[in-house]
Amino acid sequence: MKTEISSDIAAASAWLKQGETVAIPTETVYGLAANALNPDAVLKIFEVKNRPTFDPLIVHIGNMSHLEALVKNVGDMSQRLAASFWPGPLTIIFSKNEIVPDIVTAGLSTVGIRMPNHSATLELLQTIDFPLAAPSANPFGYISPTTSLHVYEQLGEKIPFILEGGSSSVGVESTIVYCNNDDCTVLRLGGIPVEAIEEVIGKKTMVSLHSTSNPSAPGMLSGHYAPRKRLVIGDPEELLIKYSGQKAGILSYYRSYPTPYIEVLSPEKNLSTAAKNLYHSMRRLDSSECEIIFAEWVPDEGLGRAINDRLRRASLGSASHTLKV
Ligand code: TXA
Ligand code: MG
Numbered sequence: 305m306k307t308e309i310s311s312d313i314a315a316a317s318a319w320l321k322q323g324e325t326v327a328i329p330t331e332t333v334y335g336l337a338a339n340a341l342n343p344d345a346v347l348k349i350f351e352v353k354n355r356p357t358f359d360p361l362i363v364h365i366g367n368m369s370h371l372e373a374l375v376k377n378v379g380d381m382s383q384r385l386a387a388s389f390w391p392g393p394l395t396i397i398f399s400k401n402e403i404v405p406d407i408v409t410a411g412l413s414t415v416g417i418r419m420p421n422h423s424a425t426l427e428l429l430q431t432i433d434f435p436l437a438a439p440s441a442n443p444f445g446y447i448s449p450t451t452s453l454h455v456y457e458q459l460g461e462k463i464p465f466i467l468e469g470g471s472s473s474v475g476v477e478s479t480i481v482y483c484n485n486d487d488c489t490v491l492r493l494g495g496i497p498v499e500a501i502e503e504v505i506g507k508k509t510m511v512s513l514h515s516t517s518n519p520s521a522p523g524m525l526s527g528h529y530a531p532r533k534r535l536v537i538g539d540p541e542e543l544l545i546k547y548s549g550q551k552a553g554i555l556s557y558y559r560s561y562p563t564p565y566i567e568v569l570s571p572e573k574n575l576s577t578a579a580k581n582l583y584h585s586m587r588r589l590d591s592s593e594c595e596i597i598f599a600e601w602v603p604d605e606g607l608g609r610a611i612n613d614r615l616r617r618a619s620l621g622s623a624s625h626t627l628k629v
Contacts, residue, residue, distance in 0.1 A: 307460045309452050311468040313424060317431040319465045325349055327441045327455045328364075328428065329469020330420040332393045332477050332495050333448035333583070334455050335364070335438030336463065343405040346437050350407075352462045355444040360410040361437040362395050362478070363417045366429025371417060374404055374435065381483040381505050388504045391421035393474050393495025397482040408437045418478055424469045440477060445621060447529055447583050447590070450475055454587065475580035476610045481509070493610040495579070513613065529583075529614050530621025531590035535597040537619050543598040553594030555585055555615075557602045565594035575607040582611055586618065597622075 308315070316326045320337065323345040328337045336353060338345035340363045350357050365371055371378065371386070375398035378386070382396050400415035409415050417435075420426070429436065440448040441455045449455045450472040479494035481501060489510040490498055502509055533553075536543055540554045540561050553565035558573045560566060567585035569578035589597050599615050602608040 305461055305464060307456060307463055307466060309456060309466045309468055311424065313428050313431060316428055316465055316467045320432055325352055325463050327459065327463060327466040328425045328438060329467060329472065330422045330425055331472055331474045333450055333472055334441040336441035337436040337438035340408055340435045340437035341403060341405065343407045346405060346407050349437065349439065352459060353439060353444050355439065357407065358410050360412055360416065361408050361439050363408060363415055364429065364436045364438055365417060365419050366426055370435050374401055374415060374417060375399060376401060379483055379485060381488055384504055385481065385501065389496055390419040391426060393478040394418060395478040395480045397480065416480060422469055424467055428467065445530060447531060447586050448477060450583050473580060475582055476614060493613045497606040498609065499606060529617045531586050531597060531618060533590055533597050533622060535599055535619045535622040537599050537601060537615055540598045540600055547596060551593065551595045553589035553592055553597045555589060555597060555599040557600055565589060565592050575602060578602055579607045579611055582614060
């Protein structure tokens with residue numbers, strides 16, 4: 305199948321209306337989208353990504369009236385979070401209406417919904433009368449794409465169309481929250497910092513991350529977002545000595561190191577810039593000639609928590625989990 309990369313929204317819309325999959329830009333990462341209300345179209349997402357069907361998808365909407373059609377009731381706290389952060393990198397879990405097919409939610413009675421903050425995709429959502437189910441547009445388990453070229457490199461020839469939308473401005477996936485009447489739980493750290501959520505709801509959240517053992521987030525596998533190469537986290541200087549026989553690549557927060565394979569996430573120590581660059585830098589190291597990747601932690605606050613979470617998962621998902629480091 306020939307894959308077209310274009311900013312033609314009408315063409316993207318036409319493919320989606322025919323029940324095809326289309327890669328869409330969002331502010332977090334590119335998604336692989338299909339009509340969320342058409343189970344045959346959604347099945348294609350799982351096939352193209354090689355994604356297990358027990359891993360539920362996020363549904364993307366372009367306006368609030370779609371939310372009411374998809375979910376049973378919007379609680380007070382969820383309402384406040386949506387009003388504060390949509391469009392934006394926050395996915396909220398709701399009780400789903402029957403209209404949402406089981407394949408979207410992996411059979412769960414809940415559905416994750418967000419309104420993405422990207423002008424092309426918001427415009428696309430206005431031209432169709434259905435919401436879009438979309439996981440990140442990468443093969444299951446690999447690093448998420450933040451440019452159309454990343455999508456093309458891995459899913460080219462498998463999908464008809466990639467909607468061009470530049471580089472993703474946030475660079476890590478959405479934060480996922482679930483709220484009941486009294487409390488909110490963060491199920492995945494992401495583009496909205498936990499502190500910002502706590503400010504809106506006026507109380508502390510619980511943070512309950514991962515894993516296959518957590519039935520409310522079956523897809524949060526700990527070894528996710530992983531490069532092919534082994535990724536070890538620690539002090540790069542110490543690691544350079546410890547693994548001195550190997551050609552090392554370094555993923556650093558702000559410093560430079562004496563190796564030809566170096567990616568500095570943000571020389572000015574800005575966590576938003578670091579998040580924006582994270583996956584792109586990981587990909588460059590993964591496709592460079594280095595043999596092993598050393599990454600350093602960033603400050604564990606704000607967006608830094610999401611970055612550290614992705615580094616941790618990348619190290620678990622890469623070959624390193626077989627070795628004690
Ligand atoms: O930023 C993002 O969220 C990107 C863009 C494309 O929107 N999407 C994304 O989707 O990261 P994906 O499929 O890579 O991650 C979605 C995760 C699932 O793995 C699952 O853990 C969680 O969202 N999820 C989806 N529905 C859920 C539900 N009903 N309950 C709990 N977790 C859910
Ligand atoms: Mg993903």
